[in-house]
Amino acid sequence: MINPLEIVIAFFLVLGAAIHLLSSIGLVRFGDVFLRMHASTKASTLGVGFVMIATALYFGEPLITIKLIALLVIYFFTSPTGVQVLAHAAHTSEAPMVRETWIDELAVHQSDESNPEHQ
């Protein structure tokens, strides 16, 4: 006899692990550092979210659920912050971009700021 709750837990766990796997494939396959950040960070936040939902359902205790909600809040605030700092640093250190890049609004903005008579 299979508990229907276990089916839900297994579904969320496999979904979270599959999203982790997809983001890692993107991390290996994509061309430059900005595309890799795009692939890895958003997808892995979602994957951690699914694994945390499965863990909360499996234990079913209020204290663990509160801890996991706190962990999810930490992830949803810190992960974009850290990657934004890192992406800005990569742009400042002139990390190479793929050939198909056709717009770089940050560089345009900075060149406008450095010589204002240009506008």
Added chain:
Amino acid sequence: MSIVFDAVTIMLLISLVLVIYRLVRGPTLPDRAVAGDQVAIHVVGLIAVYSMSSQQPILIDLVIVVAIVGFLSMAVIGIYIDRAARGKANRDSGV
């Protein structure tokens, strides 16, 4: 249920191997910082799955610590890269 835990652990380990490939090979330092954050995220998932399969809910506390340390390492490496690049640009333009 243990089959599901084993399968998810194997999927996460395969994913971790791909991340470590990028961590070793990554052409620039930001690549390695992103891959290091991904390693922390995979460790979070693996600890959560292990805490379920071994019935040890106290391991969830460890997950929060790993999450915060992963964020701090990524942010500090980002600030370091930013300062190094700005210092190099100032030296190049000042002389």
